[in-house]
Amino acid sequence: MTETIWTAGELAAITKGSLTGVADETPITGMSIDTRTLAEGDAFFAIKGVSMDGHRFVPGAIEKGASLAVISEGDAPRALRVPDVLKALEEIGIAARKRLAAGVPVVAVTGSVGKTGTKEMLRLAFGAGGYVHASAASYNNHWGVPLSLARMPAGIDSAIFEIGMNHAGEILPLTAMVRPTIAIVTTVQPVHLEFFDSVAGIADAKAEIFTGLVPGGTAIIPSDNAHTERLRAAALACGAEILTFGRGGDVSLVETDEEGVIADVLGTEIAYELAPGAHVANNSLAVLAALSVAGRDLFDGAAALREWSAPKGRGRRVRLRPAGGEAVLLDDAFNANPAAMAAAIAALGRVEARRRIAILGDMLELGPTSDDLHRGLAPLLVDADTRIVHTVGTMTKHLRDALPFELRGIHADTAADLLARLDPIEPGDAVLVKASKAMGLSTVVDALEKTYGLERRDV
Incomplete structure (x- = not known):
């Protein structure tokens, strides 16, 4: 029922x-x-x-x-x-938050990269200890947050919300509705620079999430980010307790490989299975930090992370079947910024492959630094031993020009144009597809899956 x-x-x-x-x-x-x-x-x-x-x-x-x-x-x-319909939705969301029982952990997560993946890991980890409610998909904006709140049943044991922004001031009303007991910032990176004067301004905008913390709430921040101290100061100004994760943090990595992670959580060592990827492992530390703050069983919560898999368009790994063999597709076509691009290219470099192929589209909303940020991807692709780089859009022309000649593949104005000219995938290939969502490279992913069949493999 x-x-x-x-x-x-x-x-x-x-x-x-x-x-x-x-x-x-x-x-x-x-x-x-x-x-x-x-x-x-x-x-x-x-x-x-x-x-x-x-x-x-x-x-x-x-x-x-x-x-x-x-x-x-x-x-x-x-x-x-x-x-006003949107206002009505907000009022219902606020009412849903007010009716939660005292002591129910309410976790809000934001950050330049990794919000949705971390939210899904939180959903699994907290779900191991009871009835958890979490935002669907990437419902993190001015309608997604109140909708997620309004959908929240009264008798839950924990709640997880994702909060996003493109401009300063956008997080303030959302965190005020959520009133988190725990607020996480995954990272601060040069994203949406079109709307900010500096990355420090982005850090300040992300730190708005701390303003909604309930009295006695905890801020969980990266220990090794260039703006860690700025985040710390903002959290302290809001009266928050602080826990750090990452290199040298309260929760830190001991070891990570393709099979899983060993983490140190405030002196307790925990081993758990997790899909591969250094950025995934690092975000899982924030999850363990949240479990610790909420008083949940760390071992049960960490064990639940074995079920985590990257959503479509966000690092999902797909096994393709070209004639005579197999190939791997890294579907990361939902979004792109310099930090996410670097992580995706590094992930491509770790895949055992005969040829590593990157299909990259423009990173949008980077402002006047966009040319340089696109050019800066070239050495990362070389270091990952990428054999062919296909580019789509306007800004990726700067990347193409910075690449060694032998790495330059097709350049196309649109995803459809690229697909019309793309050479067949061969056995042993590893193919990364990544761009800002508006570039439409998800159509490339869909076409490759349709052409070569698919067997999903979670990462």
């Missing part, structure tokens, strides 16, 4: 809205802003976006069995009418 999260009457009371065609006691079993994924019993929120008005989809939501539609205009046979 599907769990009832709210009743229609409760939503009306929280939002001070008016119900039409639905009884107060009507159960609400989910929250949706997208009719494509809406399930019967969900409340559908007709949010107005920049380019899309959710009110257009209200009839479809009702037809699919929505318990009610939250609307600010028009009509629906089952409706909750409010002045």
Whole structure:
């Protein structure tokens, strides 16, 4: 039986809205802003976006069995009418947070790289100790965070939220809604530089997450980042306890290889299985730090990480089957910035392969340093013993020009243009696909999977 999260009457009371065609006691079993994924019993929120008005989809939501539609205009046979739909969603999210029992750990994670992967590791680790609620996918923005909160049942044992930003000030209202007991910053790197004067400004924006901490809350920060002390100062200003992870941190790596990790957690050594990748191992330290703060069993939580796998587009490893053999695809096409590119290229370099091939698209939102940051990838590709580098977009022309001539593959303006000219994958190849999401290189991943079949291998 599907769990009832709210009743229609409760939503009306929280939002001070008016119900039409639905009884107060009507159960609400989910929250949706997208009719494509809406399930019967969900409340559908007709949010107005920049380019899309959710009110257009209200009839479809009702037809699919929505318990009610939250609307600010028009009509629906089952409706909750409010002045502002997004504001109503925020109010419900805040109410969901308030009704949690005292002592329930609420973890919020942000950072330039690794937010979603770390959130998923937290979900597994805390799930080993009870009923955990976590943000779906990358729901980390001005609608994703309140939606994730609003979906949260009352009787959970822990909650995990991802919080993102592109501009200064965006995290402040989100962390105020979440009110975390534990706030994690995975790293600070040159991301979204188009909107910041410096990386220090990015650190300050990430540190906004500490402003929402409950009294006595804990900030978990990297021990070895260039802006660690800036993060520490911001956390202390918010009255937070501080725990560090990484080289020389309170939680540190003892050893890591393709099979797993050995970590030191405040003097306790723990071995656990984890998908390969130095950045993955480092982010797992933040997870162990959070478990320690929450008083959860470290060994059970760490053991649960064996189930972790990279999501589609975020470092997922796929086994391809070209004629006569096998090849490996590293699907990292969801997002890109200099730090994430460096980690992905390093991961490619660790794969045993006859040829290492990189298909790279533009990194966006890097501002005036973009040319140099793209050129700076060239030595990393050489160090990873990459044989061919295909480039897509405008900014990757600077990367191509910096590469040794023999490494230069195809340059294309678009993903479709590249696919039309791409040579076949051969047995023994390892292929990395990475770019900012807007470059559309996920279509390259889809085409390679379709052409060569797939057998998923988690990393």
